[in-house]
Amino acid sequence: MDVHSCIDIEDYEILVEIGEGAYGKVYKARETKDKQRLLALKKLNIPNDTESGIPAFMIREVALLRKTEYFNHPNIVKLLNVSAILRYQTLDLTLVFEYIDQDLSTFLASAPAGGLSREKIKDVMHQLLLGLDFLHTNMMVHRDLKPDNVLVSSRGQVKIADFGLSRIYSYYIALTPCVVTLWYRAPEVLLQSGYMPSVDMWSAGCIFAELFLLRPLFREYSEAQQLQKIFQVIGLPREEDWPMESPIPYSSSWGTGAGSSQLLPNLNQQENDLLSQCLVFNPTKRISAFRALAHSFLAGP
Incomplete structure:
Protein backbone atom coordinates (compact mmCIF):
# COMPACT_ATOMS: atom_id res chain seq x y z
CA MET A 1 0.00 0.00 0.00
CA ASP A 2 1.43 3.37 -1.01
CA VAL A 3 1.03 6.25 1.45
CA HIS A 4 2.88 8.70 -0.72
CA SER A 5 5.11 8.05 -3.68
CA CYS A 6 6.79 10.87 -5.56
CA ILE A 7 8.77 8.34 -7.59
CA ASP A 8 8.47 4.80 -8.84
CA ILE A 9 11.42 2.97 -7.31
CA GLU A 10 11.38 0.65 -10.33
CA ASP A 11 12.62 3.61 -12.39
CA TYR A 12 16.03 3.02 -10.80
CA GLU A 13 18.45 0.12 -11.18
CA ILE A 14 20.62 -0.40 -8.10
CA LEU A 15 24.24 -0.99 -9.14
CA VAL A 16 26.23 -1.28 -5.92
CA GLU A 17 26.11 -0.40 -2.21
CA ILE A 18 28.40 2.55 -1.53
CA GLY A 19 27.74 3.32 2.13
CA GLU A 20 26.02 2.21 5.30
CA GLY A 21 25.08 4.12 8.42
CA ALA A 22 23.13 3.53 11.60
CA TYR A 23 19.83 4.23 9.88
CA GLY A 24 20.15 2.86 6.37
CA LYS A 25 22.24 2.24 3.27
CA VAL A 26 23.30 4.29 0.27
CA TYR A 27 23.43 2.78 -3.21
CA LYS A 28 24.79 3.86 -6.55
CA ALA A 29 21.96 3.53 -9.06
CA ARG A 30 21.02 4.38 -12.62
CA GLU A 31 17.80 5.67 -14.09
CA THR A 32 16.13 3.03 -16.24
CA LYS A 33 14.31 5.66 -18.30
CA ASP A 34 14.92 9.12 -19.71
CA LYS A 35 18.49 10.35 -19.22
CA GLN A 36 19.81 7.17 -17.53
CA ARG A 37 21.70 9.38 -15.09
CA LEU A 38 23.76 7.91 -12.27
CA LEU A 39 22.13 8.62 -8.90
CA ALA A 40 22.62 7.97 -5.21
CA LEU A 41 19.73 6.24 -3.42
CA LYS A 42 19.58 6.56 0.35
CA LYS A 43 17.24 3.86 1.70
CA LEU A 44 16.28 4.56 5.31
CA ASN A 45 15.17 1.94 7.80
CA ILE A 46 12.04 3.07 9.62
CA PRO A 47 11.55 1.24 12.94
CA ASN A 48 8.50 -1.04 12.78
CA ASP A 49 6.58 0.93 15.37
CA THR A 50 3.40 2.54 14.09
CA GLU A 51 2.86 4.45 17.35
CA SER A 52 6.21 6.25 17.14
CA GLY A 53 5.85 7.05 13.45
CA ILE A 54 8.72 8.32 11.32
CA PRO A 55 11.71 9.34 13.49
CA ALA A 56 12.13 13.10 13.82
CA PHE A 57 15.66 13.11 12.36
CA MET A 58 14.38 11.56 9.12
CA ILE A 59 11.57 14.09 8.78
CA ARG A 60 14.11 16.83 9.51
CA GLU A 61 16.54 15.61 6.85
CA VAL A 62 13.85 15.49 4.17
CA ALA A 63 12.42 18.88 5.19
CA LEU A 64 15.82 20.57 5.17
CA LEU A 65 16.78 19.01 1.85
CA ARG A 66 13.47 20.16 0.36
CA LYS A 67 14.24 23.66 1.63
CA THR A 68 17.74 23.66 0.10
CA GLU A 69 16.37 22.17 -3.13
CA TYR A 70 14.30 25.30 -3.68
CA PHE A 71 17.46 27.43 -3.84
CA ASN A 72 19.44 24.93 -5.94
CA HIS A 73 22.78 25.95 -4.43
CA PRO A 74 25.82 24.58 -6.33
CA ASN A 75 27.60 23.57 -3.11
CA ILE A 76 24.72 21.63 -1.53
CA VAL A 77 23.94 18.11 -2.75
CA LYS A 78 20.67 18.01 -4.71
CA LEU A 79 17.73 15.96 -3.50
CA LEU A 80 15.95 14.88 -6.68
CA ASN A 81 13.05 12.92 -5.27
CA VAL A 82 11.51 11.08 -2.34
CA SER A 83 9.60 7.82 -2.13
CA ALA A 84 7.68 6.68 0.96
CA ILE A 85 5.98 3.29 0.72
CA LEU A 86 4.14 1.46 3.49
CA ARG A 87 4.52 -2.32 3.29
CA TYR A 88 3.11 -4.55 6.03
CA GLN A 89 3.35 -1.81 8.69
CA THR A 90 6.95 -1.03 7.70
CA LEU A 91 7.77 2.26 5.99
CA ASP A 92 10.39 2.21 3.23
CA LEU A 93 11.74 5.75 2.78
CA THR A 94 14.06 6.35 -0.19
CA LEU A 95 15.81 9.63 -0.95
CA VAL A 96 17.17 10.09 -4.47
CA PHE A 97 20.21 12.35 -4.83
CA GLU A 98 22.47 13.41 -7.63
CA TYR A 99 25.46 11.07 -7.76
CA ILE A 100 28.88 12.49 -6.93
CA ASP A 101 31.99 10.45 -7.66
CA GLN A 102 33.73 10.61 -4.28
Missing part, protein backbone atom coordinates in the same frame (compact mmCIF):
# COMPACT_ATOMS: atom_id res chain seq x y z
CA ASP A 103 33.78 12.20 -0.85
CA LEU A 104 36.56 14.38 0.50
CA SER A 105 38.08 11.47 2.47
CA THR A 106 38.53 9.50 -0.75
CA PHE A 107 39.79 12.60 -2.53
CA LEU A 108 42.46 13.19 0.14
CA ALA A 109 43.45 9.52 0.19
CA SER A 110 44.32 9.78 -3.52
CA ALA A 111 46.17 13.10 -3.18
CA PRO A 112 49.79 13.21 -4.41
CA ALA A 113 52.48 12.44 -1.84
CA GLY A 114 53.60 16.07 -1.90
CA GLY A 115 50.11 17.19 -0.85
CA LEU A 116 47.51 19.40 -2.48
CA SER A 117 48.48 22.63 -4.17
CA ARG A 118 47.68 25.90 -2.41
CA GLU A 119 45.27 26.76 -5.23
CA LYS A 120 43.40 23.47 -4.80
CA ILE A 121 43.11 24.01 -1.05
CA LYS A 122 41.79 27.53 -1.66
CA ASP A 123 39.26 26.19 -4.17
CA VAL A 124 37.95 23.44 -1.87
CA MET A 125 37.68 25.77 1.12
CA HIS A 126 36.02 28.51 -0.91
CA GLN A 127 33.32 26.14 -2.14
CA LEU A 128 32.85 24.56 1.31
CA LEU A 129 32.42 27.99 2.91
CA LEU A 130 29.99 29.10 0.20
CA GLY A 131 27.84 26.08 1.09
CA LEU A 132 28.10 26.78 4.82
CA ASP A 133 27.31 30.46 4.36
CA PHE A 134 24.19 29.46 2.42
CA LEU A 135 23.08 27.09 5.19
CA HIS A 136 23.74 29.57 7.98
CA THR A 137 22.08 32.45 6.12
CA ASN A 138 19.00 30.24 5.81
CA MET A 139 19.02 29.45 9.53
CA MET A 140 20.38 25.93 9.13
CA VAL A 141 23.29 24.32 10.94
CA HIS A 142 24.77 21.06 9.61
CA ARG A 143 26.16 19.72 12.92
CA ASP A 144 28.07 16.78 11.39
CA LEU A 145 30.52 18.36 8.98
CA LYS A 146 33.44 16.02 8.19
CA PRO A 147 35.25 14.83 5.04
CA ASP A 148 32.84 11.88 4.68
CA ASN A 149 29.97 14.37 4.34
CA VAL A 150 31.68 16.62 1.81
CA LEU A 151 31.45 15.38 -1.78
CA VAL A 152 33.92 16.21 -4.55
CA SER A 153 32.93 15.61 -8.18
CA SER A 154 35.34 14.60 -10.92
CA ARG A 155 35.16 18.23 -12.10
CA GLY A 156 36.20 19.49 -8.67
CA GLN A 157 32.79 20.69 -7.51
CA VAL A 158 32.40 20.53 -3.73
CA LYS A 159 28.99 19.77 -2.21
CA ILE A 160 27.90 19.44 1.41
CA ALA A 161 25.87 16.28 1.99
CA ASP A 162 24.19 14.16 4.68
CA PHE A 163 21.77 16.33 6.61
CA GLY A 164 20.69 13.61 9.05
CA LEU A 165 21.87 15.67 12.03
CA SER A 166 21.06 19.09 10.63
CA ARG A 167 18.39 21.32 12.02
CA ILE A 168 17.01 24.81 11.77
CA TYR A 169 18.43 26.81 14.65
CA SER A 170 17.17 29.44 16.99
CA TYR A 171 19.72 31.69 18.67
CA TYR A 172 21.22 28.94 20.80
CA ILE A 173 20.75 25.20 20.31
CA ALA A 174 20.44 22.83 23.23
CA LEU A 175 22.95 20.01 23.33
CA THR A 176 22.66 16.75 21.43
CA PRO A 177 25.66 14.85 22.82
CA CYS A 178 26.30 12.58 19.82
CA VAL A 179 26.47 15.45 17.33
CA VAL A 180 29.54 15.62 15.05
CA THR A 181 32.13 12.90 14.64
CA LEU A 182 34.66 13.18 17.47
CA TRP A 183 37.66 14.40 15.43
CA TYR A 184 35.69 17.35 14.02
CA ARG A 185 33.70 18.13 17.16
CA ALA A 186 33.85 21.66 18.55
CA PRO A 187 34.94 22.20 22.18
CA GLU A 188 31.48 23.47 23.19
CA VAL A 189 29.98 20.15 22.11
CA LEU A 190 32.68 18.16 23.92
CA LEU A 191 31.98 20.28 27.01
CA GLN A 192 28.23 19.52 26.75
CA SER A 193 27.36 23.16 26.28
CA GLY A 194 24.86 24.80 23.93
CA TYR A 195 26.05 25.73 20.47
CA MET A 196 25.41 27.90 17.43
CA PRO A 197 26.23 27.72 13.69
CA SER A 198 29.86 28.37 14.68
CA VAL A 199 29.98 24.64 15.51
CA ASP A 200 30.20 24.09 11.74
CA MET A 201 33.05 26.58 11.45
CA TRP A 202 35.13 24.58 13.93
CA SER A 203 34.58 21.51 11.77
CA ALA A 204 35.48 23.55 8.67
CA GLY A 205 38.71 24.58 10.40
CA CYS A 206 39.53 20.93 11.10
CA ILE A 207 38.90 20.14 7.43
CA PHE A 208 41.07 23.13 6.39
CA ALA A 209 43.99 21.76 8.40
CA GLU A 210 43.40 18.27 6.95
CA LEU A 211 43.69 19.64 3.41
CA PHE A 212 47.29 20.55 4.27
CA LEU A 213 48.16 17.57 6.49
CA LEU A 214 46.27 14.84 4.56
CA ARG A 215 45.29 13.50 7.99
CA PRO A 216 42.96 14.73 10.77
CA LEU A 217 44.40 17.49 12.96
CA PHE A 218 42.75 16.22 16.15
CA ARG A 219 42.61 12.42 16.14
CA GLU A 220 41.82 11.00 19.57
CA TYR A 221 39.45 8.30 20.75
CA SER A 222 37.69 9.73 23.80
CA GLU A 223 36.16 13.13 24.52
CA ALA A 224 38.69 13.87 27.28
CA GLN A 225 41.63 12.98 25.02
CA GLN A 226 40.11 15.06 22.22
CA LEU A 227 39.86 18.12 24.48
CA GLN A 228 43.45 17.69 25.66
CA LYS A 229 44.66 17.40 22.06
CA ILE A 230 42.76 20.57 21.11
CA PHE A 231 44.28 22.51 24.03
CA GLN A 232 47.72 21.17 23.15
CA VAL A 233 47.35 22.82 19.72
CA ILE A 234 45.37 26.02 20.42
CA GLY A 235 46.40 26.51 24.04
CA LEU A 236 44.37 26.34 27.23
CA PRO A 237 41.49 28.85 27.03
CA ARG A 238 40.94 31.52 29.65
CA GLU A 239 38.61 30.53 32.45
CA GLU A 240 36.18 33.33 31.53
CA ASP A 241 35.76 31.73 28.08
CA TRP A 242 34.81 28.36 29.59
CA PRO A 243 31.04 27.80 29.10
CA MET A 244 29.23 28.44 32.37
CA GLU A 245 26.59 25.78 31.66
CA SER A 246 29.16 23.03 31.07
CA PRO A 247 29.04 20.24 33.69
CA ILE A 248 32.79 19.80 33.13
CA PRO A 249 34.71 22.22 35.38
CA TYR A 250 37.57 24.40 34.21
CA SER A 251 40.98 23.15 35.34
CA SER A 252 44.51 24.20 34.55
CA SER A 253 45.34 20.50 34.30
CA TRP A 254 43.65 20.42 30.87
CA GLY A 255 46.75 21.96 29.33
CA THR A 256 49.39 24.65 29.60
CA GLY A 257 50.34 27.78 27.73
CA ALA A 258 48.42 30.19 25.57
CA GLY A 259 48.98 28.38 22.27
CA SER A 260 50.46 29.95 19.18
CA SER A 261 49.09 31.82 16.20
CA GLN A 262 51.22 29.41 14.15
CA LEU A 263 48.97 26.40 14.66
CA LEU A 264 50.70 24.46 11.87
CA PRO A 265 54.38 25.28 11.33
CA ASN A 266 54.33 24.61 7.58
CA LEU A 267 51.54 27.10 6.88
CA ASN A 268 52.22 30.70 5.92
CA GLN A 269 50.87 33.67 7.87
CA GLN A 270 47.64 34.00 5.84
CA GLU A 271 46.85 30.30 6.11
CA ASN A 272 47.57 30.15 9.84
CA ASP A 273 45.52 33.28 10.46
CA LEU A 274 42.40 31.82 8.83
CA LEU A 275 42.93 28.48 10.55
CA SER A 276 43.36 30.10 13.97
CA GLN A 277 40.15 32.15 13.47
CA CYS A 278 38.23 28.95 12.67
CA LEU A 279 39.68 27.16 15.69
CA VAL A 280 38.88 29.78 18.32
CA PHE A 281 37.74 28.15 21.56
CA ASN A 282 34.98 30.67 22.31
CA PRO A 283 32.26 30.07 19.67
CA THR A 284 31.05 33.68 19.82
CA LYS A 285 34.53 34.82 18.70
CA ARG A 286 34.94 32.20 15.96
CA ILE A 287 34.95 33.51 12.38
CA SER A 288 31.72 33.12 10.40
CA ALA A 289 31.55 31.53 6.95
CA PHE A 290 30.68 34.94 5.47
CA ARG A 291 33.72 36.62 7.04
CA ALA A 292 35.97 33.68 6.19
CA LEU A 293 35.09 34.07 2.50
CA ALA A 294 36.43 37.63 2.67
CA HIS A 295 39.67 36.55 4.38
CA SER A 296 42.83 37.46 2.46
CA PHE A 297 43.76 33.80 1.97
CA LEU A 298 40.55 33.15 0.00
CA ALA A 299 39.78 36.60 -1.39
CA GLY A 300 43.31 37.51 -2.42
CA PRO A 301 45.26 36.50 -5.55
Whole structure:
Protein backbone atom coordinates (compact mmCIF):
# COMPACT_ATOMS: atom_id res chain seq x y z
CA MET A 1 0.00 0.00 0.00
CA ASP A 2 1.43 3.37 -1.01
CA VAL A 3 1.03 6.25 1.45
CA HIS A 4 2.88 8.70 -0.72
CA SER A 5 5.11 8.05 -3.68
CA CYS A 6 6.79 10.87 -5.56
CA ILE A 7 8.77 8.34 -7.59
CA ASP A 8 8.47 4.80 -8.84
CA ILE A 9 11.42 2.97 -7.31
CA GLU A 10 11.38 0.65 -10.33
CA ASP A 11 12.62 3.61 -12.39
CA TYR A 12 16.03 3.02 -10.80
CA GLU A 13 18.45 0.12 -11.18
CA ILE A 14 20.62 -0.40 -8.10
CA LEU A 15 24.24 -0.99 -9.14
CA VAL A 16 26.23 -1.28 -5.92
CA GLU A 17 26.11 -0.40 -2.21
CA ILE A 18 28.40 2.55 -1.53
CA GLY A 19 27.74 3.32 2.13
CA GLU A 20 26.02 2.21 5.30
CA GLY A 21 25.08 4.12 8.42
CA ALA A 22 23.13 3.53 11.60
CA TYR A 23 19.83 4.23 9.88
CA GLY A 24 20.15 2.86 6.37
CA LYS A 25 22.24 2.24 3.27
CA VAL A 26 23.30 4.29 0.27
CA TYR A 27 23.43 2.78 -3.21
CA LYS A 28 24.79 3.86 -6.55
CA ALA A 29 21.96 3.53 -9.06
CA ARG A 30 21.02 4.38 -12.62
CA GLU A 31 17.80 5.67 -14.09
CA THR A 32 16.13 3.03 -16.24
CA LYS A 33 14.31 5.66 -18.30
CA ASP A 34 14.92 9.12 -19.71
CA LYS A 35 18.49 10.35 -19.22
CA GLN A 36 19.81 7.17 -17.53
CA ARG A 37 21.70 9.38 -15.09
CA LEU A 38 23.76 7.91 -12.27
CA LEU A 39 22.13 8.62 -8.90
CA ALA A 40 22.62 7.97 -5.21
CA LEU A 41 19.73 6.24 -3.42
CA LYS A 42 19.58 6.56 0.35
CA LYS A 43 17.24 3.86 1.70
CA LEU A 44 16.28 4.56 5.31
CA ASN A 45 15.17 1.94 7.80
CA ILE A 46 12.04 3.07 9.62
CA PRO A 47 11.55 1.24 12.94
CA ASN A 48 8.50 -1.04 12.78
CA ASP A 49 6.58 0.93 15.37
CA THR A 50 3.40 2.54 14.09
CA GLU A 51 2.86 4.45 17.35
CA SER A 52 6.21 6.25 17.14
CA GLY A 53 5.85 7.05 13.45
CA ILE A 54 8.72 8.32 11.32
CA PRO A 55 11.71 9.34 13.49
CA ALA A 56 12.13 13.10 13.82
CA PHE A 57 15.66 13.11 12.36
CA MET A 58 14.38 11.56 9.12
CA ILE A 59 11.57 14.09 8.78
CA ARG A 60 14.11 16.83 9.51
CA GLU A 61 16.54 15.61 6.85
CA VAL A 62 13.85 15.49 4.17
CA ALA A 63 12.42 18.88 5.19
CA LEU A 64 15.82 20.57 5.17
CA LEU A 65 16.78 19.01 1.85
CA ARG A 66 13.47 20.16 0.36
CA LYS A 67 14.24 23.66 1.63
CA THR A 68 17.74 23.66 0.10
CA GLU A 69 16.37 22.17 -3.13
CA TYR A 70 14.30 25.30 -3.68
CA PHE A 71 17.46 27.43 -3.84
CA ASN A 72 19.44 24.93 -5.94
CA HIS A 73 22.78 25.95 -4.43
CA PRO A 74 25.82 24.58 -6.33
CA ASN A 75 27.60 23.57 -3.11
CA ILE A 76 24.72 21.63 -1.53
CA VAL A 77 23.94 18.11 -2.75
CA LYS A 78 20.67 18.01 -4.71
CA LEU A 79 17.73 15.96 -3.50
CA LEU A 80 15.95 14.88 -6.68
CA ASN A 81 13.05 12.92 -5.27
CA VAL A 82 11.51 11.08 -2.34
CA SER A 83 9.60 7.82 -2.13
CA ALA A 84 7.68 6.68 0.96
CA ILE A 85 5.98 3.29 0.72
CA LEU A 86 4.14 1.46 3.49
CA ARG A 87 4.52 -2.32 3.29
CA TYR A 88 3.11 -4.55 6.03
CA GLN A 89 3.35 -1.81 8.69
CA THR A 90 6.95 -1.03 7.70
CA LEU A 91 7.77 2.26 5.99
CA ASP A 92 10.39 2.21 3.23
CA LEU A 93 11.74 5.75 2.78
CA THR A 94 14.06 6.35 -0.19
CA LEU A 95 15.81 9.63 -0.95
CA VAL A 96 17.17 10.09 -4.47
CA PHE A 97 20.21 12.35 -4.83
CA GLU A 98 22.47 13.41 -7.63
CA TYR A 99 25.46 11.07 -7.76
CA ILE A 100 28.88 12.49 -6.93
CA ASP A 101 31.99 10.45 -7.66
CA GLN A 102 33.73 10.61 -4.28
CA ASP A 103 33.78 12.20 -0.85
CA LEU A 104 36.56 14.38 0.50
CA SER A 105 38.08 11.47 2.47
CA THR A 106 38.53 9.50 -0.75
CA PHE A 107 39.79 12.60 -2.53
CA LEU A 108 42.46 13.19 0.14
CA ALA A 109 43.45 9.52 0.19
CA SER A 110 44.32 9.78 -3.52
CA ALA A 111 46.17 13.10 -3.18
CA PRO A 112 49.79 13.21 -4.41
CA ALA A 113 52.48 12.44 -1.84
CA GLY A 114 53.60 16.07 -1.90
CA GLY A 115 50.11 17.19 -0.85
CA LEU A 116 47.51 19.40 -2.48
CA SER A 117 48.48 22.63 -4.17
CA ARG A 118 47.68 25.90 -2.41
CA GLU A 119 45.27 26.76 -5.23
CA LYS A 120 43.40 23.47 -4.80
CA ILE A 121 43.11 24.01 -1.05
CA LYS A 122 41.79 27.53 -1.66
CA ASP A 123 39.26 26.19 -4.17
CA VAL A 124 37.95 23.44 -1.87
CA MET A 125 37.68 25.77 1.12
CA HIS A 126 36.02 28.51 -0.91
CA GLN A 127 33.32 26.14 -2.14
CA LEU A 128 32.85 24.56 1.31
CA LEU A 129 32.42 27.99 2.91
CA LEU A 130 29.99 29.10 0.20
CA GLY A 131 27.84 26.08 1.09
CA LEU A 132 28.10 26.78 4.82
CA ASP A 133 27.31 30.46 4.36
CA PHE A 134 24.19 29.46 2.42
CA LEU A 135 23.08 27.09 5.19
CA HIS A 136 23.74 29.57 7.98
CA THR A 137 22.08 32.45 6.12
CA ASN A 138 19.00 30.24 5.81
CA MET A 139 19.02 29.45 9.53
CA MET A 140 20.38 25.93 9.13
CA VAL A 141 23.29 24.32 10.94
CA HIS A 142 24.77 21.06 9.61
CA ARG A 143 26.16 19.72 12.92
CA ASP A 144 28.07 16.78 11.39
CA LEU A 145 30.52 18.36 8.98
CA LYS A 146 33.44 16.02 8.19
CA PRO A 147 35.25 14.83 5.04
CA ASP A 148 32.84 11.88 4.68
CA ASN A 149 29.97 14.37 4.34
CA VAL A 150 31.68 16.62 1.81
CA LEU A 151 31.45 15.38 -1.78
CA VAL A 152 33.92 16.21 -4.55
CA SER A 153 32.93 15.61 -8.18
CA SER A 154 35.34 14.60 -10.92
CA ARG A 155 35.16 18.23 -12.10
CA GLY A 156 36.20 19.49 -8.67
CA GLN A 157 32.79 20.69 -7.51
CA VAL A 158 32.40 20.53 -3.73
CA LYS A 159 28.99 19.77 -2.21
CA ILE A 160 27.90 19.44 1.41
CA ALA A 161 25.87 16.28 1.99
CA ASP A 162 24.19 14.16 4.68
CA PHE A 163 21.77 16.33 6.61
CA GLY A 164 20.69 13.61 9.05
CA LEU A 165 21.87 15.67 12.03
CA SER A 166 21.06 19.09 10.63
CA ARG A 167 18.39 21.32 12.02
CA ILE A 168 17.01 24.81 11.77
CA TYR A 169 18.43 26.81 14.65
CA SER A 170 17.17 29.44 16.99
CA TYR A 171 19.72 31.69 18.67
CA TYR A 172 21.22 28.94 20.80
CA ILE A 173 20.75 25.20 20.31
CA ALA A 174 20.44 22.83 23.23
CA LEU A 175 22.95 20.01 23.33
CA THR A 176 22.66 16.75 21.43
CA PRO A 177 25.66 14.85 22.82
CA CYS A 178 26.30 12.58 19.82
CA VAL A 179 26.47 15.45 17.33
CA VAL A 180 29.54 15.62 15.05
CA THR A 181 32.13 12.90 14.64
CA LEU A 182 34.66 13.18 17.47
CA TRP A 183 37.66 14.40 15.43
CA TYR A 184 35.69 17.35 14.02
CA ARG A 185 33.70 18.13 17.16
CA ALA A 186 33.85 21.66 18.55
CA PRO A 187 34.94 22.20 22.18
CA GLU A 188 31.48 23.47 23.19
CA VAL A 189 29.98 20.15 22.11
CA LEU A 190 32.68 18.16 23.92
CA LEU A 191 31.98 20.28 27.01
CA GLN A 192 28.23 19.52 26.75
CA SER A 193 27.36 23.16 26.28
CA GLY A 194 24.86 24.80 23.93
CA TYR A 195 26.05 25.73 20.47
CA MET A 196 25.41 27.90 17.43
CA PRO A 197 26.23 27.72 13.69
CA SER A 198 29.86 28.37 14.68
CA VAL A 199 29.98 24.64 15.51
CA ASP A 200 30.20 24.09 11.74
CA MET A 201 33.05 26.58 11.45
CA TRP A 202 35.13 24.58 13.93
CA SER A 203 34.58 21.51 11.77
CA ALA A 204 35.48 23.55 8.67
CA GLY A 205 38.71 24.58 10.40
CA CYS A 206 39.53 20.93 11.10
CA ILE A 207 38.90 20.14 7.43
CA PHE A 208 41.07 23.13 6.39
CA ALA A 209 43.99 21.76 8.40
CA GLU A 210 43.40 18.27 6.95
CA LEU A 211 43.69 19.64 3.41
CA PHE A 212 47.29 20.55 4.27
CA LEU A 213 48.16 17.57 6.49
CA LEU A 214 46.27 14.84 4.56
CA ARG A 215 45.29 13.50 7.99
CA PRO A 216 42.96 14.73 10.77
CA LEU A 217 44.40 17.49 12.96
CA PHE A 218 42.75 16.22 16.15
CA ARG A 219 42.61 12.42 16.14
CA GLU A 220 41.82 11.00 19.57
CA TYR A 221 39.45 8.30 20.75
CA SER A 222 37.69 9.73 23.80
CA GLU A 223 36.16 13.13 24.52
CA ALA A 224 38.69 13.87 27.28
CA GLN A 225 41.63 12.98 25.02
CA GLN A 226 40.11 15.06 22.22
CA LEU A 227 39.86 18.12 24.48
CA GLN A 228 43.45 17.69 25.66
CA LYS A 229 44.66 17.40 22.06
CA ILE A 230 42.76 20.57 21.11
CA PHE A 231 44.28 22.51 24.03
CA GLN A 232 47.72 21.17 23.15
CA VAL A 233 47.35 22.82 19.72
CA ILE A 234 45.37 26.02 20.42
CA GLY A 235 46.40 26.51 24.04
CA LEU A 236 44.37 26.34 27.23
CA PRO A 237 41.49 28.85 27.03
CA ARG A 238 40.94 31.52 29.65
CA GLU A 239 38.61 30.53 32.45
CA GLU A 240 36.18 33.33 31.53
CA ASP A 241 35.76 31.73 28.08
CA TRP A 242 34.81 28.36 29.59
CA PRO A 243 31.04 27.80 29.10
CA MET A 244 29.23 28.44 32.37
CA GLU A 245 26.59 25.78 31.66
CA SER A 246 29.16 23.03 31.07
CA PRO A 247 29.04 20.24 33.69
CA ILE A 248 32.79 19.80 33.13
CA PRO A 249 34.71 22.22 35.38
CA TYR A 250 37.57 24.40 34.21
CA SER A 251 40.98 23.15 35.34
CA SER A 252 44.51 24.20 34.55
CA SER A 253 45.34 20.50 34.30
CA TRP A 254 43.65 20.42 30.87
CA GLY A 255 46.75 21.96 29.33
CA THR A 256 49.39 24.65 29.60
CA GLY A 257 50.34 27.78 27.73
CA ALA A 258 48.42 30.19 25.57
CA GLY A 259 48.98 28.38 22.27
CA SER A 260 50.46 29.95 19.18
CA SER A 261 49.09 31.82 16.20
CA GLN A 262 51.22 29.41 14.15
CA LEU A 263 48.97 26.40 14.66
CA LEU A 264 50.70 24.46 11.87
CA PRO A 265 54.38 25.28 11.33
CA ASN A 266 54.33 24.61 7.58
CA LEU A 267 51.54 27.10 6.88
CA ASN A 268 52.22 30.70 5.92
CA GLN A 269 50.87 33.67 7.87
CA GLN A 270 47.64 34.00 5.84
CA GLU A 271 46.85 30.30 6.11
CA ASN A 272 47.57 30.15 9.84
CA ASP A 273 45.52 33.28 10.46
CA LEU A 274 42.40 31.82 8.83
CA LEU A 275 42.93 28.48 10.55
CA SER A 276 43.36 30.10 13.97
CA GLN A 277 40.15 32.15 13.47
CA CYS A 278 38.23 28.95 12.67
CA LEU A 279 39.68 27.16 15.69
CA VAL A 280 38.88 29.78 18.32
CA PHE A 281 37.74 28.15 21.56
CA ASN A 282 34.98 30.67 22.31
CA PRO A 283 32.26 30.07 19.67
CA THR A 284 31.05 33.68 19.82
CA LYS A 285 34.53 34.82 18.70
CA ARG A 286 34.94 32.20 15.96
CA ILE A 287 34.95 33.51 12.38
CA SER A 288 31.72 33.12 10.40
CA ALA A 289 31.55 31.53 6.95
CA PHE A 290 30.68 34.94 5.47
CA ARG A 291 33.72 36.62 7.04
CA ALA A 292 35.97 33.68 6.19
CA LEU A 293 35.09 34.07 2.50
CA ALA A 294 36.43 37.63 2.67
CA HIS A 295 39.67 36.55 4.38
CA SER A 296 42.83 37.46 2.46
CA PHE A 297 43.76 33.80 1.97
CA LEU A 298 40.55 33.15 0.00
CA ALA A 299 39.78 36.60 -1.39
CA GLY A 300 43.31 37.51 -2.42
CA PRO A 301 45.26 36.50 -5.55
